[in-house]
Amino acid sequence: MEILFCGVRGSTPAPGADFVRVGGNTSCVALTRTGEDTPALVLDAGTGLQRLTARLGGAPFKGTLLVTHLHWDHCHGIPFFRSGDQPGSEVTMLIPDQRDGRSAVDVLAGSMSPPHFPIRPEGLEGSWRFATLEEGEHAIEGFEVTAVELPHKGGRTFGYRIVDSGGASVVYASDHGPQAMGPGDDGHGPLHEAILDLARGADVLIHDAQFTASELPLAEDYGHATVDYCYRLAQAADVGRLVLFHHSPVRVDDDVERLGDLAPAGLDVTIAREGETITL
Ligand SMILES: [Zn+2]
Ligand SMILES: [Zn+2]
Numbered sequence: 001m002e003i004l005f006c007g008v009r010g011s012t013p014a015p016g017a018d019f020v021r022v023g024g025n026t027s028c029v030a031l032t033r034t035g036e037d038t039p040a041l042v043l044d045a046g047t048g049l050q051r052l053t054a055r056l057g058g059a060p061f062k063g064t065l066l067v068t069h070l071h072w073d074h075c076h077g078i079p080f081f082r083s084g085d086q087p088g089s090e091v092t093m094l095i096p097d098q099r100d101g102r103s104a105v106d107v108l109a110g111s112m113s114p115p116h117f118p119i120r121p122e123g124l125e126g127s128w129r130f131a132t133l134e135e136g137e138h139a140i141e142g143f144e145v146t147a148v149e150l151p152h153k154g155g156r157t158f159g160y161r162i163v164d165s166g167g168a169s170v171v172y173a174s175d176h177g178p179q180a181m182g183p184g185d186d187g188h189g190p191l192h193e194a195i196l197d198l199a200r201g202a203d204v205l206i207h208d209a210q211f212t213a214s215e216l217p218l219a220e221d222y223g224h225a226t227v228d229y230c231y232r233l234a235q236a237a238d239v240g241r242l243v244l245f246h247h248s249p250v251r252v253d254d255d256v257e258r259l260g261d262l263a264p265a266g267l268d269v270t271i272a273r274e275g276e277t278i279t280l
Helices: 049-055 104-109 193-199 213-222 227-237 253-257
Strands: 002-007 028-032 041-043 062-066 090-096 127-133 136-140 143-150 157-163 169-173 204-208 241-245 269-271 277-279
Touching (some): 041 157, 104 127, 143 193, 157 193, 169 193, 193 227, 227 241
Parallel strands (some): 062 090, 090 127
Antiparallel strands (some): 002 028, 136 143
């Protein structure tokens, strides 16, 4: 499969000259099955979705938006997703069931309806289907997908393991606040069973790296992980490659590019950059 990073920021977009090398759009990762021309499974729908429209040459999107949770940085691209919002599109949007009795479309409309935005989700052009997802195994767009709930502040949040028909695997845990489960051995949060089971042996682990060790109290406050936690997890889960993702919107390019400097020897670490691809 091909993994295309359409947006790699967390919280809010980061425009401007200090952010052009890494990219300023919020979370969105598009997966293309081997042998296919265009992405059919898209992880999160942040402002990076605009890059997917460019990747499709403006053609209608036919596939699934698989969203980790409903925070703005993961859904903000939907109203501006031209390849989805046009005749001929066939979009399924899947969100974690919030266990409050609301339908998927009503949950999304919490931030996408007047007076927040001119239209509700049902007003998007083309064919859209909105549905909730539970933890467990799912078959989506030709991939095997495992959904696991992860600790994160404000609403139910999933991490996903995606496996293609050839056995290649990518784990996507964009927002993960392990400190909610205790300090762990080093104060950065425990390597708990849910994340270890999800990540174990994956070819690629894309993980929340919004904060550094010196920002540890902020990580706990906002429900995110540290780069140090990413390293410990990647080693314990024996992943093929770690991708540091969900960069802080105030971390300029020079500082993002230094995030990998303290990586343990032997660990393959990549900084997620908008527009780059990984092929498995
Ligand atoms: Zn986020
Ligand atoms: Zn979040």
